[in-house]
Amino acid sequence: MDDDLNCREAVRLMSVALERILTEAETSxxxxxxxxxxxxxxxxxxxxxxxxxxxxxxSGE
Ligand SMILES: [Zn+2]
Structure with a gap:
């Protein structure tokens, strides 16, 4: 879990970020x-x- 993300994991984190706030580790x-x-x-x-x-x-704007 200390390695760099691959693209697939990066995409997954970006979609997770729409649902909840990422942890500091995930963000970095x-x-x-x-x-x-x-x-x-x-x-x-x-x-x-x-x-x-x-x-x-x-939000209806
Ligand atoms: Zn990538």
């Missing part, structure tokens, strides 16, 4: 992966965009 693992991985950075942008759009829809 994810950030370290994102700093090295352009694919996952691009994915994160999409996830955040979709999540923002979804929460705006839920």
């Amino acid at each position: 693992l994810l950030q370290r992966h994102l700093s090295d991985c352009l694919d996952c950075r691009n994915f994160e942008v999409q996830v955040k965009f979709i999540h923002r759009a979804a929460s705006r829809f839920r």
Whole structure:
């Protein structure tokens, strides 16, 4: 569990982050992966965009 994340784990953590706050350990693992991985950075942008759009829809704004 002290190793770097692979992309699959990074994606899983990003989806977990939409459901709950990540622990510090999870956040630092994810950030370290994102700093090295352009694919996952691009994915994160999409996830955040979709999540923002979804929460705006839920709150009725
Ligand atoms: Zn990746």
